Amino acid sequence: xxxxxxxxxxxxxxxxxxxxxxxxxxxxxxxxxxxxxxxxxxxxxxxxxxxxxxxxxxxxxxxxxxxxxxxxxxxxxxxxxxxxxxxxxxxxxxxxxxxxxxxxxxxxxxxxxxxxxxxxxxxxxxxxxxxxxxxxxxxxxxxxxxxxxxxxxxxxxxxxxxxxxxxxxxxxxxxxxxxxxxxxxxxxxxxxxxxxxxxxxxxxxxxxxxxxxxxxxxxxxxxxxxxxxxxxxxxxxxxxxxxxxxxxxxxxxxxxxxxxxxxxxxxxxxxxxxxxxxxxxxxxxxxxxxxxxxxxxxxxxxxxxxxxxxxxxxxxxxxxxxxxxxxxxxxxxxxxxxxxxxxxxxxxxxxxxxxxxxxxxxxxxxxxxxxxxxxxxxxxxxxxxxxx
Amino acid sequence: xxxxxxxxxxxxxxxxxxxxxxxxxxxxxxxxxxxxxxxxxxxxxxxxxxxxxxxxxxxxxxxxxxxxxxxxxxxxxxxxxxxxxxxxxxxxxxxxxxxxxxxxxxxxxxxxxx
Ligand code: SF4
Ligand code: SF4
Numbered sequence: 011x012x013x014x015x016x017x018x019x020x021x022x023x024x025x026x027x028x029x030x031x032x033x034x035x036x037x038x039x040x041x042x043x044x045x046x047x048x049x050x051x052x053x054x055x056x057x058x059x060x061x062x063x064x065x066x067x068x069x070x071x072x073x074x075x076x077x078x079x080x081x082x083x084x085x086x087x088x089x090x091x092x093x094x095x096x097x098x099x100x101x102x103x104x105x106x107x108x109x110x111x112x113x114x115x116x117x118x119x120x121x122x123x124x125x126x127x128x129x130x131x132x133x134x135x136x137x138x139x140x141x142x143x144x145x146x147x148x149x150x151x152x153x154x155x156x157x158x159x160x161x162x163x164x165x166x167x168x169x170x171x172x173x174x175x176x177x178x179x180x181x182x183x184x185x186x187x188x189x190x191x192x193x194x195x196x197x198x199x200x201x202x203x204x205x206x207x208x209x210x211x212x213x214x215x216x217x218x219x220x221x222x223x224x225x226x227x228x229x230x231x232x233x234x235x236x237x238x239x240x241x242x243x244x245x246x247x248x249x250x251x252x253x254x255x256x257x258x259x260x261x262x263x264x265x266x267x268x269x270x271x272x273x274x275x276x277x278x279x280x281x282x283x284x285x286x287x288x289x290x291x292x293x294x295x296x297x298x299x300x301x302x303x304x305x306x307x308x309x310x311x312x313x314x315x316x317x318x319x320x321x322x323x324x325x326x327x328x329x330x331x332x333x334x335x336x337x338x339x340x341x342x343x344x345x346x347x348x349x350x351x352x353x354x355x356x357x358x359x360x361x362x363x364x365x366x367x368x369x370x371x372x373x374x375x376x377x378x379x380x381x382x383x384x385x386x387x388x389x390x391x392x393x394x395x396x397x398x
Numbered sequence: 399x400x401x402x403x404x405x406x407x408x409x410x411x412x413x414x415x416x417x418x419x420x421x422x423x424x425x426x427x428x429x430x431x432x433x434x435x436x437x438x439x440x441x442x443x444x445x446x447x448x449x450x451x452x453x454x455x456x457x458x459x460x461x462x463x464x465x466x467x468x469x470x471x472x473x474x475x476x477x478x479x480x481x482x483x484x485x486x487x488x489x490x491x492x493x494x495x496x497x498x499x500x501x502x503x504x505x506x507x508x509x510x511x512x
Contacts, residue, residue, distance in 0.1 A: 218428075223421045230411070
């Protein structure tokens with residue numbers, strides 16, 4: 011029988027790791043993800059898992075050990091945040107290219123400087139072109155569930171790509187809330203054993219990872235990674251349905267909330283979507299056709315589905331918890347591009363909020379919907395909650 | 399989408415679908431690489447001093463310490479030896495001496511060496 015616990019996003023993720031019992035975890039602590047390897051180290055010390063837990067001297071070494079272990083054929087998990095993620099940057103594309111299905115608990119925290127430990131999405135957004143799947147979770151339950159689901163997605167033979175399971179630093183990672191924990195046996199049966207295609211440790215069929223590929227073949231190998239991402243879009247729903255059969259919870263790529271007949275839709279990711287959904291309910295009572303689209307899968311970006319959902323709206327606002335300094339914020343850029351390709355000239359207001367952990371209040375969402383309804387949409391990026 | 403086979407036998411892939419996944423090369427070639435060519439210092443073993451404690455054999459990163467199969471050191475295989483000097487450093491009997499490779503291979507080689 012599944013059990014209910016009051017737990018945090020980090021602890022729930024660590025609990026999923028205990029149940030998954032990966033072969034190798036290599037990690038280095040950084041706030042706010044520290045709880046994950048810390049809790050997991052307890053499991054290792056108390057003999058609750060068989061994992062080879064590799065403590066290293068930096069994040070760069072942590073992810074390097076992960077890639078190598080995964081290439082060797084192991085099932086591998088780790089976690090990090092912020093500048094720790096940035097220090098791993100060099101190795102992420104190698105993990106993507108080597109097709110190592112690592113599942114990574116990424117607890118979103120802003121990239122310094124200025125140094126700040128709180129949430130925004132600047133750490134993961136900086137890694138959006140690395141050949142990793144990006145899944146963004148709204149709450150602790152989703153972080154727990156997604157850790158388990160992501161193992162099957164990453165190791166799917168048509169995918170074989172690493173996955174970031176993102177949750178909002180502190181807001182989700184340290185907030186305590188009820189989470190339903192599945193039976194150990196159910197998780198074990200769902201994830202099964204990893205069946206690696208070309209494990210380095212298969213000495214009877216030796217392979218070489220990391221060999222040179224100059225101008226003759228580099229391009230082709232990148233093209234294969236693009237195909238793997240396209241395959242994510244094809245196989246994801248199947249994996250999510252299988253997970254639903256075990257858990258009773260289905261997680262779509264795009265979480266649509268009252269968007270079917272909505273005139274005005276706010277697009278958002280992760281924990282702030284709860285606030286937007288509340289405001290949607292409030293405005294619906296006032297007769298305003300508001301809706302919320304939460305983007306859970308950012309890489310690969312489900313552009314066709316996004317266009318279908320937003321295509322009937324009168325105006326759209328996109329909330330980014332990250333910047334592209336000097337350009338369009340990452341989520342807004344994707345949304346505009348998806349709408350352009352489907353030939354819909356829908357006004358899109360790009361908004362940045364919550365940088366460095368700044369709170370996001372219902373009032374911001376309320377005002378935004380009102381502006382959309384009043385046709386106040388401009389090409390200028392807006393900054394919600396900025397002192398100005 | 400992936401190609402499994404022997405890189406040497408499969409010929410040049412003509413389409414991206416035929417390139418082995420992730421740039422993996424099938425087979426392994428490290429054994430054929432003479433890393434000894436990278437060496438600038440050569441370990442010279444003295445069978446008179448050696449007590450076959452096997453510390454060097456255990457620590458050599460390039461499995462270059464030769465034994466007779468019965469736990470007796472018989473010499474050093476210079477095919478892989480990169481001249482790191484770990485064996486000389488670790489030897490309790492100072493039975494291994496690191497000497498410049500030029501003594502063995504450069505002009506005038508052999509003058510001071512073997
Ligand atoms: S010098 Fe280094 S590589 Fe050469 S035999 Fe000694 S330990 Fe091995
Ligand atoms: S460490 Fe020195 S004494 Fe021991 S086996 Fe090697 S050469 Fe001989």
